[in-house]
Amino acid sequence: MRKIYRTVKFLIIGGLLLGTTLLTVSCNKQADAGGFDMTPEVKTTLIKKQDATVVQKYTAALEGKVNVEVRAQAAGYIEKILVEEGSFVKKGQALILIDSEPYRIQLQNTEATLKAAKAALVTAELERNKVASLLENSFVSPIQLQSADAALDNAKAVVSQAQAAVNEARLNLSYTTVKAPVDGFLGRINKRVGNLVAAGEPLPLTTLSDISQMYAYFSIGEADYYDLIKENGSAENVLKIPVELELSNGDKYGQNGKVDVINGEFDKVTNALTVRATFPNPDRVLRNGATGIVYLNVVHKDAIQVPISATIDLQEKVFVFVLTKENTVEQRQLKILGRDLHTYFVESGVEAGEVIAATAVDKLQDGAAVKVLEQQQTASN
Template sequence: MNTHRPAAFLYSVMILAVLSGCASSSAKPEGGAPPAPSLPVLKVAEVPATTYREYNAALEGKVNVEIRPQVDGYLDKIFVDEGAYVKEGQPLFRINDRPYREQLSNASALLLAAQANEEKASLEVSRLTPLVQNNVVSDIQLKTATAAYQAAKANVAQAQAQVSNARINLGYTLITAPVSGYIGRIPLKTGSLVGRGETQPLTVLSDVKEVYAYFSMSEVDFLRFKDKTKGNTIADKVKQLPPVELVMADNTIYPEKGRIETMEGQFDKTMGAVSFRAVFPNASGLIRSGNTGKVKIPEAFAAAILVPSEATFELQDKVFVFAVGDSNKVTSKPIRISGKNGNWYFVEKGVSAGEKIVYTGLDRLRDGAVIAPETISLDSLLKARPL
């Protein structure tokens, strides 16, 4: 009987157990690492599109007239209310006119006296003329009478000027609208003492049939405008700009489109910007002086690289995307945005057509992370959110 067979059998069983344990341990992931996250990935492409550049704007009526008194006195009557629409020539205010009526009466009386003296001097010249011709009196008397007559004529002219001035001042007591428009705030009330020395106007009258939108363009944007817009001169380039839109303070789009008319001749050194003026029709009076908004200038691209805003993140004033590379590793890349339309960015530099970027879930990613990409279609996104 062979006594070594049970020992050999036991040894074989132990070897198989050890090998089985090694195989099972090698089948487990090292350190229990989690699987790669599944994230939607978008292939960047070029499409024809229109982007917009937005600039903060201050809105003013085409004509803003400060209504100021031309004479001193107490405010007798206010004919209009704040916010009312008035027509050119319509009465607005009346200043107490009694002192000015008295001044006119006094000036008129002085004129009558001066005219009487002129007539008397004229008669004296007429009386002396034949006497001098007949050598009855010396010509020195005629010369004296003629000089008195000229002085009387001058007094009449001066009196007439005083009457005209008094009449003008009397007319200034009734203040009328120089243009048609809307009345602004009226800070003074009936009975207030007003005059030419007041720093505050009686009101401001705004003609808002057309409104001006004043906005500033940075030096970088201005150089871009100068290089990309056709025209030999700046004035020609301004004329070539397309119609612009106005975004109101509540982010609604004003129904009428406007046009850019002029730009200032110099840059503001403190702001590093140059001002432009756009004009918008406002026949319905929806816009008033003092409103604010944004001017949107369109720019058409034959082929633009589109990136949805959800696929970007900001870091230290720069915009980044996560590009998907070999072995599905992601890398953050800065991009330069040339414009925006809704939730779409137009990328000038940073990514190229055909590259893949992560669409959502960026907050869970770091450079070098591996993902399980789930490809989504750019066309499907554009159908859901058209430009």
């Protein structure tokens, strides 16, 4: 009985092994026939060159065309404040009155001194003329005429000195009326009526901003700067790049600006270059001290364009798979100039006329064979 059992067991195991072998051979034949072909299927895209506009964004600080600190040039107590904080004032408009009485008295004293000096000058001139006439008749010596001339010169100098003192006193008196140096909006007024002010104080009386034009200051990296020159032909052409401004609430400012100043030296710490763009501000929407985002619309001539969907990112590098004549793919790294929502603008890595895999790129490996289904529309902006 044991021999019969062993024989039956052997036959069963042998049958199973034979069946498995036949099944494997059958599957291999089906795979060879195409039933289980694992070759990736891809759609492709033909690469062409085309002009492209790349928008580059930079955070900017806004300043008025003129932003000045208004300070006292005369010492004294504030008698009156003639304007309100935040109001718009014109150049030369009176803002604050400082007690002027001490300066009026000083002016009167200098004017009196000037009158006395002018009277002394008249006396010196008469004396000199008298001595000159006596000298003609030989009643006095030439030395006396020289002495009279010296006295006259001294009297003239005293008059000039007195006149300068009067001018200074008048100037100091004018300083008691603090005036707006430019058109603009007033900031906070840091003094009140009755406060004592003095020339040279560290805290200004107020600030005044001319915001008819606004300056947007931002920084660009060294590589971006040289790319801008390369794409626009020269540093002068960079100044012609159109500029847009996004406000802090996300709205686009209604006026376009232009780059008008590029700093002549890179910052040694940040290796960045300060750039200034100017925006008209006729409705005075923009205010000093605000922030925004500057958009530079940079045009790349004959840029190679690659759909972002046809790329893969590996360790912060961007790759594509280029189709070969043997229907295999070659992995290439791209050097990116810029991008928009759907497209990379490429400096190197692929050439116009080459075909890249547009789908299933996450399943491909360098050198892998592929089956091309169809060619998608040419990559474009």
